[in-house]
Every structure is written in C-alpha cells, then in structure tokens.
Amino acid sequence: MSLHWESFVYAIVAFLILYWLLNKFAFGPLFGIMEKRRLLVQEQMDNAEKNRLESEKFLEEQKQSLQQARKEAYDIIEQAKTTGSKQADEIVNAAREESSRLKNEAVREIESEKNKAVAALRSEVTGLSVKIASKIIEKQVDEKAQGELVDKYLQEVGTKP
Template sequence: MNVLWENIVITMISFAILYWLLSKYAFGKLFAIMEQRRELVRNQLEEAKQTREQATVYVEEQKEALKQARQDAFEIIEQSRQSSSKQAKDILDQAKNDTNRMKNEAIRDIEIERMKAIEALRGEIGAYSVNIASKLIEREVESNPAEQEKLVDQYLNEVGNKS
C-alpha cells in the first residue's frame, strides 16, 4: 500500500478550509441554537419543578382543608347532639314540672271540694240535729224539764268542743 503524501496534505488543507468556513458561518449559529435549546430545556425543567412543588403545596392545602372540614362537621354534629340532648332534658323537666303543678292543683281542688262537702254535711247534720233536738225537746219538755236542761248543756258542750 502506497501512501501518497500529497493526498494527505490536500485533505488536511481542505479540512482546515472547511473547518474555517464552518466556524465562520455555521458553528456560531449552530452553537447559538444549541444554547437556546439547552436554555429552553432548562427552563421547562425549572417550570416542571415549580409546578410539581405548587401541586404538592396545593395537595397539602387541600388535605388540610378536608381535615378542617371533617373537624367542623364533627363539631357541628356534636353540638347538634348536645343541643338535642339538652332540649330533650328540658322537655322532660318541663313535663315533670307541669305534672307536679297539675297534681298539686288537683290535690288543692280535691281538698277544696272535700271542705265544701264537709261544710255542706255539717250544715245538713246541724239542721237534722236541730230538728231531732227540737222533737226530743218537745217530748222532754212535756215530760221532764230537768232532763231538757241537761241535754241542752250536753249539746252545747259538744258543739263548743268541735268548733
């Protein structure tokens, strides 16, 4: 194999001219485009990182909001439970008070009616007693005046003791 030195020199000069032309007209633009592409990729990666961080923060905020909403719902349910329990207790207490009041009124009404009945019976008994006494007195007056005085005194003593 023969190596031709002239071909090697011509190839090197051609390569040097080609390199110089490429560096003057193509490499600058090519490197600028590659740099822009690298910046674009870096910016997109940065934006993706920020978006991921924002999404993480948003998810955490949503978790916290959901936790707070559950807590609020639990508190509302608990307040409702306590309120209904208190209302039921108040209603029962009111019913007991009303029952006691009605019972006391009924007892008082019964006592008033009993007293009226006793008074009515006393009046009737008194009338009958007077009637019987007057009949007895008539018989006794006709038969024994001393016995009559004894009966009147006895009756007056009994009536005086009851009053």
C-alpha cells in the same frame, strides 16, 4: 499502494478549510440553536419542578383545609347533639314541673271541695239532728218508736241527692 504525500497534504488542507468554514458559518449558529434549546428545556424542567412543588404545597393546603372543615363539622354536630340533649332535658323538666304543679293544684282543689262537702254535710246533719230532736221531743215516744223515727230520717237523708 503508494502513499502520495501531496494528496495527503491537500486532503488535510481541504479538511482544515472545510472545518474552518463549518465552524464559522455552521457550527456557531448550530451550537447557538442547540444552546437555546438546552436552555429552553432546562427552563421548562425548572418550571415543571416549580409547578410540582406548588401543586404539592396546594394539595397539602387543601388537605389541611379539608381536615379543618371536617373538624368544624364534627364540632358543630357535637354542639348540636349537646344542645339538643340539653333542650330535651329542659323540656322534660319543664313538663315534670308543670305536671307536679297541676297535680298539687288538683289536690288542693279536691281538698277544698272535700272540706266544702264535709261542711255542707255537717250543716245538713246538724239541721237533721235538730229536726229529729224536735220531733222526738214533740212525740215523746218510747225507745222503739224513737229508733224507728231515727231509721226513717236516716233513710230520707240517704235518698236525698
């Protein structure tokens, strides 16, 4: 094998011409397209990162909102329990006061009726005593007859309604 310098020089010149032509017409547009693609991919990656950060921020806000809503719901429930308990206590106390008032009123009414009955009984006993005394005086009987007369009138008083 012999090395031909002429072929070697032609090959290098042909390679340089081909390289120059490719560089001028193919590599420039190809590298431009590749650079655009790289920029597009970089932009998409930046957008994806930005969206991820926004999503995380939104998720955190949602968690805080949910936590706040739970706290508010718990506070409302506690307030309702407290209000319900207070209302129950107020109702019980009102019922106790009303029952105490009714009891006192009934006791006063019973006492009043008792006093009226005692007064009526005294009046009747006084009237009967006067009748008995007048009958005793009229009859002027002995002790035995007087005892029988008193027993008779006491039986009459016991049978009156």
